[in-house]
Amino acid sequence: MASGLLDPPASTIEQEYRWTLNFGPQHPATHTTLRIVLEIEGEKVLNARPEIGYLHSGFEKIGEHLNYNQYVTVTDRMNYISPLANNIAWHHAVESLLGIDVPPRCQYIRTILFELARISDHLLSNGACALDTGAFTAFLYAFNQREVLYQVFETLCGARFTTSYTRVGGLMYDATPKFIEQVRQFVKNFPKVHADICRLLNRNRIFVERTKGIGVLTKEEAINRSATGPIARASGVTRDLRKDTPYLAYADFDFNVVCSTAGDCFHRYLVRMDEMLESVKIIEQALENLPPGPFNVPMADRTVLPDKTRVYNTIEGLITHFEVVMTNRGFQTPRDECYTAVEAPNGELGFYLASDGSETAYRARCRPPSFIHFAMFPHLIRGHLVSDIVAVLGSLNIIAAELDR
Amino acid sequence: MDPQALQTALKARFGEVAWQYSESPRGQRRLVVPAGQLESYLSFLKTQCGFDLLIDVTCVDYLHYRGARDRFGLVYILGPSTSGERLVVRCYLNEPDLTVRSAVPLWEGANWLEREVYDMFGIVFEGHPDLRRVLMPEEFAGFPLRKDYPLRGRGERHNFERITRNQS
Amino acid sequence: MDVSVPENVVVTRLDSLASWCRKNSLWPMPFATACCGIELMATGASKHDIARFGAEVFRFSPRQCDLMIVAGRVVMKMLPVLQRIWLQMPEPKWCISMGACASTGGVFDTYCVVQGIDRFIPVDMYVPGCPPRPEQLIQAVIDLQDKIQREGTLMGAEFLTEARQQPKRALLDIATASNSPRPQPLPILPNVGV
Numbered sequence: 001m002a003s004g005l006l007d008p009p010a011s012t013i014e015q016e017y018r019w020t021l022n023f024g025p026q027h028p029a030t031h032t033t034l035r036i037v038l039e040i041e042g043e044k045v046l047n048a049r050p051e052i053g054y055l056h057s058g059f060e061k062i063g064e065h066l067n068y069n070q071y072v073t074v075t076d077r078m079n080y081i082s083p084l085a086n087n088i089a090w091h092h093a094v095e096s097l098l099g100i101d102v103p104p105r106c107q108y109i110r111t112i113l114f115e116l117a118r119i120s121d122h123l124l125s126n127g128a129c130a131l132d133t134g135a136f137t138a139f140l141y142a143f144n145q146r147e148v149l150y151q152v153f154e155t156l157c158g159a160r161f162t163t164s165y166t167r168v169g170g171l172m173y174d175a176t177p178k179f180i181e182q183v184r185q186f187v188k189n190f191p192k193v194h195a196d197i198c199r200l201l202n203r204n205r206i207f208v209e210r211t212k213g214i215g216v217l218t219k220e221e222a223i224n225r226s227a228t229g230p231i232a233r234a235s236g237v238t239r240d241l242r243k244d245t246p247y248l249a250y251a252d253f254d255f256n257v258v259c260s261t262a263g264d265c266f267h268r269y270l271v272r273m274d275e276m277l278e279s280v281k282i283i284e285q286a287l288e289n290l291p292p293g294p295f296n297v298p299m300a301d302r303t304v305l306p307d308k309t310r311v312y313n314t315i316e317g318l319i320t321h322f323e324v325v326m327t328n329r330g331f332q333t334p335r336d337e338c339y340t341a342v343e344a345p346n347g348e349l350g351f352y353l354a355s356d357g358s359e360t361a362y363r364a365r366c367r368p369p370s371f372i373h374f375a376m377f378p379h380l381i382r383g384h385l386v387s388d389i390v391a392v393l394g395s396l397n398i399i400a401a402e403l404d405r
Numbered sequence: 406m407d408p409q410a411l412q413t414a415l416k417a418r419f420g421e422v423a424w425q426y427s428e429s430p431r432g433q434r435r436l437v438v439p440a441g442q443l444e445s446y447l448s449f450l451k452t453q454c455g456f457d458l459l460i461d462v463t464c465v466d467y468l469h470y471r472g473a474r475d476r477f478g479l480v481y482i483l484g485p486s487t488s489g490e491r492l493v494v495r496c497y498l499n500e501p502d503l504t505v506r507s508a509v510p511l512w513e514g515a516n517w518l519e520r521e522v523y524d525m526f527g528i529v530f531e532g533h534p535d536l537r538r539v540l541m542p543e544e545f546a547g548f549p550l551r552k553d554y555p556l557r558g559r560g561e562r563h564n565f566e567r568i569t570r571n572q573s
Numbered sequence: 574m575d576v577s578v579p580e581n582v583v584v585t586r587l588d589s590l591a592s593w594c595r596k597n598s599l600w601p602m603p604f605a606t607a608c609c610g611i612e613l614m615a616t617g618a619s620k621h622d623i624a625r626f627g628a629e630v631f632r633f634s635p636r637q638c639d640l641m642i643v644a645g646r647v648v649m650k651m652l653p654v655l656q657r658i659w660l661q662m663p664e665p666k667w668c669i670s671m672g673a674c675a676s677t678g679g680v681f682d683t684y685c686v687v688q689g690i691d692r693f694i695p696v697d698m699y700v701p702g703c704p705p706r707p708e709q710l711i712q713a714v715i716d717l718q719d720k721i722q723r724e725g726t727l728m729g730a731e732f733l734t735e736a737r738q739q740p741k742r743a744l745l746d747i748a749t750a751s752n753s754p755r756p757q758p759l760p761i762l763p764n765v766g767v
Contacts, residue, residue: 026604055606055607055645056685061550061684062681099430147620160612161704162704227514244489335471337435337493339433339491362470367460372518400606400607559684567693568694568695569738
């Protein structure tokens with residue numbers, strides 16, 4: 001048997017154990033549509049090559065064809081697990097381009113909604129991360145709370161999650177007492193459920209062992225790879241736009257920025273869990289201090305549609321209504337470009353708007369946190385096992401519609 | 406870094422005429438730099454001025470923009486990792502020379518962002534390790550976010566075979 | 574000739590029996606791409622609980638499924654995947670197109686979104702809404718069950734009828750525009766906007 005023909009050269013033996021494994025684009029653990037081509041040796045991942053674009057729907061191109069108010073419907077479908085955050089981010093950017101300051105009541109309502117959106121996002125991302133790593137119960141607990149939040153949103157704007165609630169210079173409707181009552185109820189009950197989920201997961205041996213030390217991102221790498229949001233904060237980058245450049249009403253509230261230094265999947269989970277409690281704190285303070293008064297900018301500004309009673313009963317209201325809806329007579333925009341970002345649940349969600357003076361954006365670029373976070377996936381997974389892929393994906397919270405737009 | 410110190414540092418390094426600094430009424434800070442030197446500006450801003458976090462890379466096609474002199478405006482948005490300020494660095498590109506030096510050696514995070522700009526606008530980043538299309542299929546021709554590309558495409562979206570009930 | 578049958582005997586046709594079995598044990602393949610996928614998850618989760626209609630066994634392998642629920646928009650890059658998964662599912666199989674995007678393209682009338690999956694694969698049930706509420710999806714499952722019971726046969730002959738081969742509504746404008754009195758499809762609109 002010692003014939004030289006049968007002895008394979010040393011390099012071939014090594015290659016024999018190397019596999020190329022295709023993961024996605026339709027796979028339960030991806031939750032969304034993305035594809036990863038893995039190079040594995042046994043169970044160890046040597047390299048990963050992500051392929052995206054399986055949900056690229058041309059959001060930015062649509063943004064050049066819909067006006068500033070219409071485009072909010074498209075932002076709903078961008079990060080579809082926290083649509084209100086996108087609505088607010090979009091109109092916050094438009095208002096900062098136009099130089100509009102919304103009234104305090106609007107700012108407070110938007111802040112409450114933004115934090116509710118953050119809770120619903122973190123519930124799903126943590127729930128799904130737990131689901132993928134084998135803890136089904138926590139997912140159901142989280143989803144139950146999301147159903148409660150859906151009902152709150154439905155009371156507010158009539159849709160479960162494609163809300164389209166904001167408008168340039170204000171909101172679609174004012175918050176009703178019933179909505180406020182429901183939010184009160186939610187923040188009262190939520191800490192208990194939060195504690196339940198923590199009890200299910202924080203010391204759950206399977207969950208902890210599958211996430212601790214997996215997908216470590218150091219602080220330097222987080223900065224070098226443009227990480228933002230909970231992922232950067234779990235790695236020790238103490239940045240939060242709510243504190244750094246306080247927008248909406250965040251300057252009025254007392255809350256902490258949750259950080260960690262470990263930078264692994266487990267700490268990303270912990271940061272998200274604790275952020276939810278901070279959000280509850282913000283919502284409670286905002287509800288206590290919710291200012292009365294108008295929720296839209298004054299009618300004379302000619303940016304928002306006036307109240308229906310004024311349209312039907314006063315001539316000024318009628319004229320304003322028609323001027324706002326007519327093309328060429330709507331609000332004036334400066335010929336300017338502007339980048340405005342907010343701290344979305346997933347990271348820094350910014351819009352780079354270029355305006356040419358018409359009521360449609362000339363260019364509506366969205367800075368998608370998921371896209372930037374997914375780019376570092378090969379780096380995070382290298383050297384780990386195949387089963388760790390789902391833990392890393394879950395902790396990065398990749399939303400395909402935001403990833404591909 | 407405060408605007409005065411930034412301008413002084415830029416003057417000391419690049420002279421006075423090559424770049425323009427401006428600030429909008431809402432506090433947006435912009436820096437227009439020559440396309441040929443983009444990389445050295447970015448490197449200087451990163452290492453000397455503390456803008457060590459790359460926020461975004463994007464591009465604007467000024468084809469139908471009234472009064473625009475250049476075709477493309479390439480935008481890098483930078484920020485320091487110690488505060489929330491943002492600096493928009495912009496350079497202009499014209500056909501046929503749509504090439505700039507890549508920023509991937511400076512920031513790993515620029516990798517996919519530049520690929521997306523290449524995919525959508527056809528701007529070539531020299532020195533990029535992996536310049537392929539990222540969102541559109543490999544075989545796609547055309548650059549969708551250019552203004553001369555129609556919103557509804559050129560029929561690519563329906564260029565597929567159809568499966569009837571019998572075949573399946 | 575009198576035949577006496579005991580009371581606990583049910584007489585039926587084999588076709589009906591097969592359809593009855595099939596309709597009450599649909600195994601969905603969740604082809605969830607976008608926002609509708611979240612509502613699909615909500616339909617499967619505790620409050621709405623699609624298990625009440627026997628369709629809770631979500632299987633992610635197309636080989637084990639007989640109902641494909643396409644939830645969300647399908648884009649150029651995804652369509653070949655969708656077709657391949659559809660071909661991999663064993664007969665008999667049905668398809669629910671969930672939401673406006675899967676049915677018609679919805680708000681995404683852009684260069685890369687397929688304007689209705691029924692242009693490329695056969696669809697049995699459309700669910701309107703953007704996204705549809707879980708109740709609507711459950712209604713679609715019930716309607717599909719009715720359809721299966723009404724026209725299902727043991728050997729799947731209903732899939733081979735001429736009517737089932739016809740292109741769906743959305744297809745008419747491309748496939749039959751040339752040889753029918755229908756108006757020509759609209760040309761692709763020029764770049765409006767700016």
